[in-house]
Amino acid sequence: MAEVTWRELAPGVHVRRHEELNLNCGLVVGQERALVIDTRSYHQHGMELLAAVRELTELELVVVNTHAHYDHCFGNSAFRDSQIYGHVGAADELTRTGDTQRSQVVEHLRRTQRAEMAAEVEATELVLPFYLIEEDTEIDLGGRSVHLLFGGKGHTDHDLAVAVPDAGVVFAGDLVEEGADPHMEDAYPRDWAPTLLTLLRHPATEEAGIWVPGHGDVVDRSYVEQQAELMARLADRLDEVLAGGATGVDGLVSACRGLGLETQTLRDAAVRALELRA
Numbered sequence: 001m002a003e004v005t006w007r008e009l010a011p012g013v014h015v016r017r018h019e020e021l022n023l024n025c026g027l028v029v030g031q032e033r034a035l036v037i038d039t040r041s042y043h044q045h046g047m048e049l050l051a052a053v054r055e056l057t058e059l060e061l062v063v064v065n066t067h068a069h070y071d072h073c074f075g076n077s078a079f080r081d082s083q084i085y086g087h088v089g090a091a092d093e094l095t096r097t098g099d100t101q102r103s104q105v106v107e108h109l110r111r112t113q114r115a116e117m118a119a120e121v122e123a124t125e126l127v128l129p130f131y132l133i134e135e136d137t138e139i140d141l142g143g144r145s146v147h148l149l150f151g152g153k154g155h156t157d158h159d160l161a162v163a164v165p166d167a168g169v170v171f172a173g174d175l176v177e178e179g180a181d182p183h184m185e186d187a188y189p190r191d192w193a194p195t196l197l198t199l200l201r202h203p204a205t206e207e208a209g210i211w212v213p214g215h216g217d218v219v220d221r222s223y224v225e226q227q228a229e230l231m232a233r234l235a236d237r238l239d240e241v242l243a244g245g246a247t248g249v250d251g252l253v254s255a256c257r258g259l260g261l262e263t264q265t266l267r268d269a270a271v272r273a274l275e276l277r278a
């Protein structure tokens with residue numbers, strides 16, 4: 001198994017890429033506090049992340065969940081002594097779907113012969129973010145600030161990005177995806193591009209050349225611009241077909257072929273586009 005280590009992207013700004021799901025977690029170290037971005041998939045994963053954080057800093061920790069998908073927040077139970085930030089929609093979503101997410105993950109892990117991990121997820125207590133925000137929020141870490149940014153709906157209705165302006169780094173959560181298609185299951189396909197553009201134009205990200213996706217390799221600004229273009233083209237196609245009176249998933253999917261997205265991604269996007277129109 002590849003060794004999991006922190007990579008320093010800028011002074012005091014670290015990313016930890018995990019083999020499981022290619023998930024990225026972040027750590028931003030100030031003079032008085034340090035911010036942990038996302039907490040992995042279950043309690044033991046969170047504990048392991050916490051131990052890795054403690055190799056770099058002994059400072060008081062603040063945590064942010066970029067959104068309420070299990071792989072970004074089920075490790076919260078390991079950080080329950082910290083202030084855990086999230087969008088108010090993330091707490092709602094976790095309250096509504098946390099148990100369902102858990103049983104789906106457990107079932108998937110059992111089906112793929114990972115009974116031990118399934119038991120870990122099953123035993124994990126869900127801890128909701130409890131510093132809830134709806135608007136952009138600045139957190140002072142001592143000597144440096146981070147900005148929690150809500151650009152609008154996209155991957156979910158409550159994605160937060162974390163900008164570190166003095167370092168030129170943005171942790172984008174699953175609004176940006178590398179090595180796989182943007183994940184559409186809970187997405188707002190028509191809002192995704194405008195949301196990315198809002199984030200790209202925000203004063204806190206103006207100088208940011210380093211963007212950390214929720215999964216995959218760290219990318220640059222132009223990659224994010226390209227992903228915004230792709231999401232805009234997808235939204236245009238969906239709009240066109242819907243305006244033409246299409247009512248079926250298959251019609252939407254075939255109209256969106258040629259964008260370079262997987263069929264499953266197009267199916268998810270089509271289902272969402274139809275749901276959201278209703």
Ligand SMILES: [Zn+2]
Pocket residue numbers: 067069155174183
């Ligand atoms: Zn996600």
